[in-house]
Each structure stands twice: as structure tokens, then as C-alpha cells.
Amino acid sequence: MRDSDLPIRAGILRGFPALVGELGGQGEELLAAHGFDAEVGTQPDVFISLRDVERLLEDAASRLGxxxxxxxxxxxxxxxxxxxxxxxxxxxxxxxxxxxxxxxxxxxxxxxxxxxxxxxxxxxxxxxxxxxxxxxxxxxxxxxxxxxxxxxxxxxxxxxxxxxxxxxxxxxxxxxxxxxxxxxxxxxxxxxxxxxxxxxxxxxxxVPVGGGNELLREIAIDFLETHFGHEEVPVTDLVLAILQGQPGPDRPDLAKAARLLSMHPRSLQRLLVVEGATFKELVDRVRRDQAHTLITTTNLSFSQIAAQVGLREQSSLTRAVRRWFGTSPSALRRDAARESHAEAQPF
Known part of the structure; x- marks a missing residue:
């Protein structure tokens, strides 16, 4: 899995080869074409790239009609x-x-x-x-x-x-x-x-859930809260996913991110430090990537972009862009437009 990809458990592909076979295709060949082992769906505790899964489904639907x-x-x-x-x-x-x-x-x-x-x-x-x-x-x-x-x-x-x-x-x-x-x-x-x-x-x-067992539920919740997921998925990936999913002024702070992960804020911060990051650094990383995309691919005003990435005013965006990219927002947009224009020119 590439570092830039978000993970998903491989069990998500359980039944995929059999389904493709029933539809007249070769499930193992399709899996291999996208870098997956033939037994990937039987490995529930292995993580694979969600983007690759998305590409696999689109390709399979197209090939099979x-x-x-x-x-x-x-x-x-x-x-x-x-x-x-x-x-x-x-x-x-x-x-x-x-x-x-x-x-x-x-x-x-x-x-x-x-x-x-x-x-x-x-x-x-x-x-x-x-x-x-x-x-x-x-x-x-x-x-x-x-x-x-x-x-x-x-x-x-x-x-x-x-x-x-x-x-x-x-x-x-x-x-x-x-x-x-x-x-x-x-x-x-x-x-x-x-x-x-x-x-x-x-x-x-x-509506009541039929046949529910409160003791089993408590055991499962306790297991989820204390073990499952956090030790197997990098906490940095979990926090980045939360931050990317709620941009701008609504982006969660450390306390809310910790609550979404069923953790104490101090515990979350300690785990991030072990992985070589801090919550503040992750917020800055997500803000940088979102600002770069908005500046170079949209015509939004810089004040609008500042608001969308969670900065209070345009001057804050200007200072941040200089720190991130060593240039101004207007120069960054101008350079991106120039590169796009050059790429569009015929040889």
C-alpha cells in the first residue's frame, strides 16, 4: 500500500472472485491486474489501498458490462x-x-x-x-x-x-x-x-434489535475501545482521515478527534508522538494540501480559501503559504496557471 493511500480491511473483497466468475469473468486475473493476491478477501486483518479497491470495482464493472x-x-x-x-x-x-x-x-x-x-x-x-x-x-x-x-x-x-x-x-x-x-x-x-x-x-x-445479548455487546464494545483498530491502523492515518473529512471552520480540534476515536486527548497525543507527529502538525499538513488545491485549481478568492481551510483572515493564509511553499498565494496560482497552459500546448 502506498503511503498516500488510506487503508481498508482486505475482507471487503470477500466474495469478489466468485461473483466475477459467475458473471463470466476471471476474478483472480482482475485482482492481479490491480496488485491484489488471489486470496486477499480471506485476509480480514490485512489492510489494502481503498483507492485500489475503487479502481478494481470500476474496472471490473466496465470489463464485465x-x-x-x-x-x-x-x-x-x-x-x-x-x-x-x-x-x-x-x-x-x-x-x-x-x-x-x-x-x-x-x-x-x-x-x-x-x-x-x-x-x-x-x-x-x-x-x-x-x-x-x-x-x-x-x-x-x-x-x-x-x-x-x-x-x-x-x-x-x-x-x-x-x-x-x-x-x-x-x-x-x-x-x-x-x-x-x-x-x-x-x-x-x-x-x-x-x-x-x-x-x-x-x-x-x-425499534428493538431481536435476540440481543447485553453482555456480548459490552464485551464487544470494550474490545473495540481498548484494542481493535488502534494497534493495527496507524493513528496518524485515522486522525488525517478525520481532519480531511471535516475541512474549514468545522474541522475538529484535538478533543473532538479523540472523542471520535474513543480515546482520551492525552492518549491520542502520546500515540501520535510515538508515530512521529503531533495533532497540530497534522492539522497544518491537511490545511497545506487543501490550500494548495484550492489556490491552484479554483478561482476562489484568497479570503474565501482562508475561510475554507480554517484560517481567520487572508493575511494568515498569505503567511502560511509563504511558510509552506516559499511564495505568495498569487504567485502560486500564477505559476500553476502557467504550467497548465504549457502542458496544454501541442508539441
Missing amino acids: VPDLGLRLAARQDLHILGPLAIAMENAQTVGEALQSAERFLFVLSPALSHEVIADPLNNPALLALRYSSTTGTGSPQSIDYGLGLVHRVVVLVSGGNYGLRSVHLPHGRIAPEAVYREYFGADVVFDGVEALLRLPRQFLA
């Missing part, structure tokens, strides 16, 4: 792809409690993925929404379909059946027949939305 590949893969998997998080969710008292566990500990699967319960984006007070997102920023339709499809499947499995899903919102255009989406989700689907969402009744959170 199967536009709903992401949904088909999600349909083959079950709750236990989430490891001990599955135990915590299965043994929650209510669906709401199960979803809270998923929100707290989804980083165990990958620090790039997030899932949270939010207010209904269409302002219906009787509804709420489950939002699924990835910090990779690639907008891979197959990966989004797979991720939201898996969230839907997990909710069905936890709740024991139909949970009153009102509508599904996807942040990409329709890539498969609408009937395919309706059959999978059992609800209306809206394409080209802002986010990946499942809209459902607010009262659904209070």
Missing part, C-alpha cells in the same frame, strides 16, 4: 464483514444504539469511511437520514453503490427486515437501470444528489 456490480457485491456480504463491530451491533438493545456503534467504530473497517445519522435533508421532521461518505474524493460510483448498499443490507440484518426506507439518494448519475436500484433498496432512488443517503422514519431508531 455489469453496471450494478457494486450492489451485487454488497448483496453477497453480511454483517460479519465488520468483525467485532458486528457483535456490538447485533447485540444492541435498539437499532439506534446499533447505528451509534457503527458511527463510533466504522474506522475499524477503514479510517476513510464514515456513517452517521443526520437530520432529514428534505426537512421532514418525521424522518432522518443515514449518511455514508468516503474521504477519498474519487466519486467512484461503484464504490458508492457498494458502500451505501452495504449500509442498507446491514440495517436490514440488524432490524430483521423492512425498515420503512422512504428514499435513497446517490451523488452520481444513474449507471444501471432504475429498476435495478429499486429492486435492491425497495424504495425510490434519486440520482445526482449531494450526498449518499438513506431516508427513513425517525421512530425506527427505537
Whole structure:
């Protein structure tokens, strides 16, 4: 896995070779073409590149001519792809409690993925929404379909059946027949939305989870809090994913980042130091990368960029850019435009 990639557990590809084989392809060949071992899906505690997984799904869907590949893969998997998080969710008292566990500990699967319960984006007070997102920023339709499809499947499995899903919102255009989406989700689907969402009744959170065992849940939560994930995923990667996923003024401080990782702030800071970083340095790194992208690829004013990266005023951005790149924001934008123009010229 390359240093710049965010990790995901290899178990995410469980069932992929068999699915490709059923569709007339060679699953092992596709895996090998993207640098994966044929047995990768059977290695749940190994981390692989999420970006490479996204590329694999898009390539496979294209080669096989199967536009709903992401949904088909999600349909083959079950709750236990989430490891001990599955135990915590299965043994929650209510669906709401199960979803809270998923929100707290989804980083165990990958620090790039997030899932949270939010207010209904269409302002219906009787509804709420489950939002699924990835910090990779690639907008891979197959990966989004797979991720939201898996969230839907997990909710069905936890709740024991139909949970009153009102509508599904996807942040990409329709890539498969609408009937395919309706059959999978059992609800209306809206394409080209802002986010990946499942809209459902607010009262659904209070629905009991059948067969739950409180002792098993406590054991699973304790295991997640004290062991799982932190020792296997670099804490630096987890913090970077959190910071990249919430830019600008809403970027979490040390206390909030620690709370999202179920850690004490001092414990988080100590672990970062062991890995050769500090929280302040990570904030600066994310701010630098975001500022460079906004300056060189957009026409936003420098005051707008300062606000978006979490700096109070334009002068703060100017000082930071000089420290990061040894030049001014205007010169950085001018040089980027010149390079882009030169690359566009025919030989």
C-alpha cells in the first residue's frame, strides 16, 4: 500500500472472485491486474489501498458490462464483514444504539469511511437520514453503490427486515437501470444528489434489535475501545482521515478527534508522538494540501480559501503559504496557471 493511500480491511473483497466468475469473468486475473493476491478477501486483518479497491470495482464493472456490480457485491456480504463491530451491533438493545456503534467504530473497517445519522435533508421532521461518505474524493460510483448498499443490507440484518426506507439518494448519475436500484433498496432512488443517503422514519431508531445479548455487546464494545483498530491502523492515518473529512471552520480540534476515536486527548497525543507527529502538525499538513488545491485549481478568492481551510483572515493564509511553499498565494496560482497552459500546448 502506498503511503498516500488510506487503508481498508482486505475482507471487503470477500466474495469478489466468485461473483466475477459467475458473471463470466476471471476474478483472480482482475485482482492481479490491480496488485491484489488471489486470496486477499480471506485476509480480514490485512489492510489494502481503498483507492485500489475503487479502481478494481470500476474496472471490473466496465470489463464485465455489469453496471450494478457494486450492489451485487454488497448483496453477497453480511454483517460479519465488520468483525467485532458486528457483535456490538447485533447485540444492541435498539437499532439506534446499533447505528451509534457503527458511527463510533466504522474506522475499524477503514479510517476513510464514515456513517452517521443526520437530520432529514428534505426537512421532514418525521424522518432522518443515514449518511455514508468516503474521504477519498474519487466519486467512484461503484464504490458508492457498494458502500451505501452495504449500509442498507446491514440495517436490514440488524432490524430483521423492512425498515420503512422512504428514499435513497446517490451523488452520481444513474449507471444501471432504475429498476435495478429499486429492486435492491425497495424504495425510490434519486440520482445526482449531494450526498449518499438513506431516508427513513425517525421512530425506527427505537425499534428493538431481536435476540440481543447485553453482555456480548459490552464485551464487544470494550474490545473495540481498548484494542481493535488502534494497534493495527496507524493513528496518524485515522486522525488525517478525520481532519480531511471535516475541512474549514468545522474541522475538529484535538478533543473532538479523540472523542471520535474513543480515546482520551492525552492518549491520542502520546500515540501520535510515538508515530512521529503531533495533532497540530497534522492539522497544518491537511490545511497545506487543501490550500494548495484550492489556490491552484479554483478561482476562489484568497479570503474565501482562508475561510475554507480554517484560517481567520487572508493575511494568515498569505503567511502560511509563504511558510509552506516559499511564495505568495498569487504567485502560486500564477505559476500553476502557467504550467497548465504549457502542458496544454501541442508539441
